[in-house]
Structures are given as structure tokens and as C-alpha cells.
Amino acid sequence: MKIIKKIGWIMLCLAIFIGVFGISAYSKAKNIFGGEFFAAFALQGASTKETLSKNEYNKRIIDVKYIKADSTIDTRQVIIYKPSGATGDLPLIYIPHYSAEENTADFVSYIRHGWAVAAPYQFKNDFNGVLETDDLVFNNATLYTLRHMDSIDKKRISIIGGSAGGYTALMLNGLQMGTVASIASAPIANVYFNFHEYFPMADEVNRNSGLFDFKMPIQGMISKAFQPINDKIKKDDVRTWEAISPVSMANAISNPLVMVHNTSDILVPVDQITHKYTYAKNDGTLPKEFVPKLPSTYPGILSSTFEEMANPDELTIKHSKFNNNHIEGVMPYANTLITININDDGPATAKGSHSAPNLTGSYDIFPYLEDMMKRTLDNTEKLVPQKLLLLLERYQGESLALPAHEGVDDTVYGSLAIYQREIVDELKMWMDSHTKEEMDSAMKSAVSKISDSNKQQKYNKTWQVIFGQIK
Template identity: 45%
Template structure:
């Protein structure tokens, strides 16, 4: 009997090991297919026509140094493309977080329009684990490096990203001045809901997986990486920190026009986080009856709000488009009389097997490639940039080294991005550009008004910071 029990234990152990191997193999196979890459998650559809070839482009790999949250200096490369026949200072499109695919519609369109384009050089899914910390610092450092690169028109820099890249696009727009426009597709705008609540709840369903049939496969690929960001929040009840590290918390600091596209069937980033206006009440039946992708209304502070609800009143245009009525190639419009355009694509209810949208939506141009950006580049910063009270105060706090998103390091290396010295140089440089497109008098008025709106006990310190900054502009 003992021998039989011993054999059965060994058999059980072999079965467990075999199942673990099969799961690992399946996930690696999905990785190989690009489902944990820019193509799978960043919404970069392949181009069906060749508008520009590599022999018409100069490519440069640039090493970007930055200081990690542990205070270490690290380097990561970015890739920078420029049309060979381009002369002088030209517009730049920066695609943050994910590496831009050279075969994508985006890459083809930007370069064929005569613009420079840049993105991280080599993406690994490990970067998703530090999205709200080191990756945030790195992408700010990359933008800072590019903004100061010879041959770039500092008044015509745009940001474009999808999914986690959409998160980074919105964070960069909130933290920085000097962006003429931004496009965010299915952006993660509420990390508390997305990573701490939605992903973990969905993964509980995945624990009851069947062989070769994960109930929610795209979530299974996301959870091990993205939920690592939750470890960066020392206390899960620190709701202020969750808010500060979410684009939702920076919504009133966005300074450029932004177009946001989101699909109603999105399983990875539920559409409620962008807008609750056109969300289906229930999923399509492929998930348990009691499972919901709706954003609950009982989270603390603004964490129950959609991005639409937090954007400045009167500045948003939200329009729904039925996917079944769209042509195969469709440039989503934007409102010229609204700073923020939200385009909701109704492609049905949320389905367990979906990623950001249904598989047959790949042909729709959800990024306003040349149409929108051309218009914004023609206007330039002088006509697009807005300095809100909240953004002005954020810039003063960043100069003081008090940013909750970008920790200011001292006594590490004052020549590297992440140091207080470089942050202060960055703020001065951005405000100089702002003055060159507006006027010093306008900036003075806006800063004075912003300081008067700050808590009384903080006004004297903020005024002293502003006086210091003025002497350098």
C-alpha cells in the first residue's frame, strides 16, 4: 500500500510538472507570435503598401541615461529615424514605451510625410513591470534627449502610443510642456482599476484553465508583468499614489490637444476608464455572469471617474462610431473646437477572447496618422499649447524636486536625467520655448494666477520658486 501511494505521488508530481511545462510553453509560443509585443498590444497595424523604404531613411541608435528609483544610473537605447532628404529642423513623432515596428502604418506614414520618428529600440515585456516607475523616467529622459537633438523642430513634437504606450503618452503630456499634440489608443488611464482590480479579478478566472484553452488568454499574458507595478505602491490603500501615477490624476495638466480612441469590446483596458458614455452594461456571455468590466463607483477620490469626467469641463468632444458602418480604411476625425477628442468605436460587447478589440478591426486606421498630425504641425505650439493652473503648479513643484511621478535625485550624477539639476534645466528650457511661442507677459500672468490658486501656506514658497525661474528665462 505504501509503495502504491509513493508511486501515485510521483505520478501526480510528474503530471503537475508536465502541466507547468505546457503552460510555460504555450505562453512562450504566444510571445513568439508577438502577442506580448508592440504588434500585439500597442496597436500598430502592418502597412499594406510601401510609402518609404529603409534606403530612404537614416537610422540612428541613441543611448539614453537615466536614474532609476533605486538611485542607479542606467542606459537604454532609442531608435531615431529621419528621411535622408530632410533638411533643417523637422517635426518629430515620439512613440513611447513600445518599440515602433518598421513595417507599421505609423512608421511608413510619419517618414513619408517628411517627419522624424523615434521610439525605444528594443522592447522586452520586463519593461511592463516598471511602467509606472523606471520606464516612466526612461521615457521622459528619451523625450528630453530628443527635444534637445539637433535637427528637431522643438515647436513640433507629437506623442503617439497605444495601450501601455497610450499610458505613457498621456503621462508625458501631463508632465511636460512642449508637445504640439498627442494620440492615445486604448490607453491605461487608471492603474488602480486596471492592474490592481481588473487584471487580478480576471486572472482568478484563468486559474480554472483547461488544457490549451485559457479562459481569458490576453489577460493571462498581461498579469505577470503589469501587476508587478502594484509592488511600487508601498500601501495598496495609498489612493493618492495610485491617482498620481495614473493619467487620470494628470487630466487637468494635459497641455496639448489629444485624440483618444477606445473600443467597446476591449478586454485588456475596459472602455469605462476612458468614457462611460457608450459602455455596454454586460459582456457577451463568454465570462461568468457576475464578472463585470465596468468601473465601480465606490473607489476613493477620483479613481471611480473616467478620463472623460476628469478632463476640463467644456474641452471634450466624445463621439461613437459603429464599427459595422465604417469603411475598411477610416481616418477618425477630431473636433477643431475641442482640445480633447474621444472616439469610441462600437465593435460589440466585451469578450473573454478579445485583446483591445475584435480581431476583424485590424484594418481600421485607429491612429490619425497624417491627417491629424499634419494639422497640428501646421499650427505649432503657439496655437495648440495650453498652460492650465494645475499644469503651472506642477511645473513649479517639479522644479522644487517634489514631483510624485519623477523623483528628483541629488548626489547621484547631476548630468543624468532624474537628477534635480537636470529637471530644473528641463523646466527652464520648456518655459523658454513657451515664451517664444506666446510671450513672457502671458506666462507671468498665468503663473501669478496659478500661485494665487494654491493653498495659502504654499504660496510664498511657490512665489520664491517662480522668482528664481524668471531670472533664468
């Protein structure tokens, strides 16, 4: 009888604990996000009262097959929205990782601009745990599928993602050619730092918080969703941590990319993007020693920021501080391949998430998108040496970020056969508006910079095989 009472008491305490945590987290989430919790995490813009009528657009759901890390074939669905009555090849906005939110101002504007929109049909929290493996392959597979669809303008595809979707946007931009422009808001640039080191540190703050006052409830709600990443990859597997982190391919960006990050972000600390605007202390609502900074002691390039790894000649950083912490105006972008916009909303705060609770407003992203769509891929894509080497590596089946499968199904994305076809297609598309001599010269120049003579010889042979298919 005593045991039953004890078990009952434990269960009651657990129920109270979960209830208090849930109420605390929900309350703070509502204050931070204004009720638009998932839209805010996807960072697709604020909700709008000006919704679209059902006759203004139509929807289509398609299946996308891809090969998972365990060599099994999976199918996920993608939803495609198009303005009603639209004809011809439409520009496309692809929202990776998260589902599209139809009640946001950005979505309304996409459709009224005459653009198509695509996104994963249903977002499940489990996808966060395979963000760097199965989810990454799926999002690459989706992009590949969309590029080969009729009625989609292959030279006017933009990628827009936030948070974990921002991570995917960076990875897609680094791994692929053929994206006219990208916007990544609060993107995870260093997976090792963000998930393997920083999240456990933040969880420790919550464990030491009072029962009725969790310091970082939003972070506490999402950290466990990414725990499978830590469980899969050993701490000392530096090559894998590097390969799945966008910092490793910061100098492989070959199309215009705008990154937007807030200084107070406690979910994706800004210090992994650049050290320049990280506050030395938090705002006093967190333990004194809690400062979300990227240490210089991590192995390999894992101690490097995105800024440090990017080509300085193709990088512009803009720092903005807004009156009353209200963001407004046109989103800044430069003529360089990468523009990083740092919005100064103060130091890290326990009451924040991707931003401080009092930060309001958003940039107008459409002048940038309109400009890039007008220029088309013919005028935005650059032949970047590191990107070309990454393509050769994947053609050989040696990419750690996108492992190639053989003997599963050569018609499904994730197979070496499809990767090789994809690379040939991307290079052919670039040559629509350029010459084969330009391509050949750029590739040979990139390979010549490889210090390992055996590897250099192997890459040259691979290039000759590819060149024979595209010239």
C-alpha cells in the same frame, strides 16, 4: 522511486499545461492580431506590403541615461530614423515604451512625409513592471534628449502610443509642455483600477476556466508582466496611485490630444475613460457577473474617469459605430484640447483584446498630424493652470510621478537640477511666441487658486525664482 515517478508526472502535467496554454493563447492572438502581435499592442497601424527600401531612410542609435528609482544610473538606447537626404530641423514622431515597427503603414508614411521617428531601441517585457517608475523616467529622459538634439524641430514633436505606450503618452502630455500633438490608443488612464483591481479579477476568470479553453488568454499572457507595480505600491497608498494615473492630470493637458478606445476592450476597459458607452453586460462568453466597469467606491479620484477629471470646456467625445465593424476614414478631432473617439465594437468578449476579433481597419491619422505640424507649438500650446502648478511642484522636487534625485549626478535626467533646467526651457520656448506678461499673469492666477496659504506662498516664491531665469 515513487517520488521520482511522482515528480516526473507533475512535470509532464506542467509541460502539457504550459503547451496547451501557449497554443491557445497563440492561436487566439493570431486570430485577433493577424500575426502582427507586438505591432498591434503598440497600435502603430497595420502591416503593409509597401515597405521602404533601405536607401529611403537611415538609422542612428543613441544612449539615454536616467536615474532609476533606486538612485542608480541606467542607460537605455533609443533609435532615431530619418528620411535619407533630409536636411534642416525635422518634425518628429516619438513612439514611447514600445519599439517602432518598420513594416507598418504608419511608419512608411512618417518617413515619406519627411518626418523623423524615434522609439526605444529594444523593448523588453520587464519594462512593463516598471511602467510607472523607471520606464516613465526613461521616456521623459528620451523626450528631453530629443528636444535638445540638432536637426529636430522642437516645436513639431508628436507622441503616438498605444496600450502601455498610450499610458506613457498620456503621462508625457500631462507632465510636460512642448508636445505639438499626441495620439493615445487604448491608454491606461487609471493604474489602480487596471492593474491592482481589474487584472486580478480577469486572472480569476482564467483560473476557473477549463484546461483546454482559457477564457482570456491574451490578458493571461500579459497580466503578470505588470504584477511588480502591485508589489511595489501598497493598496492604501492613494497619493501614489493617483500621481501615477493619467486621470490625476487630465485637466493638465496643454496640447491637442486624441484618444481612441474600443468598447469591447478587455485589456484596458473603456470605462476608465468614460462611463457613457460601457456595455452593462458582456457578450455571454464570460461569466455573467464579469463586467469591466470602474467602481465608484475607490478612494480619492481613483473612482473617476478621465472624462470626469478633464476640463469640460476642453473636451469633445465622439461615438462611432461602423458598418461590418470596419473602421475607416479620417480620425475625428475637435478644436478642444482633448478629443476622445469611442469606437463601438460591442460588449466585452472573451475572444477579444483591445478590440473585438471582428473589428478591422483603422483611422487615417495623418490629416490630424499634418494639421498640428503645420500649426506648430506656437499655436497649439495653451497655458493650463493645472499644468503650471505641476511644473512648479516638480521644480521644487516634490513630484510623486517624477521623483527628484539629489547627490547622484546633476547632469543625468532624474536629478532635481535637470528637472529645473527642463522646466525653464519649456517655459522659455512658450515665450518665443508670447509675452512674459502673459506668462506671469497665467502663473500667478494658477497659484492664487491654491487654498493652502502656506503652499501658495511657497509656490509664489518658486515662481519668482523661475521667472527671474526666463524673462
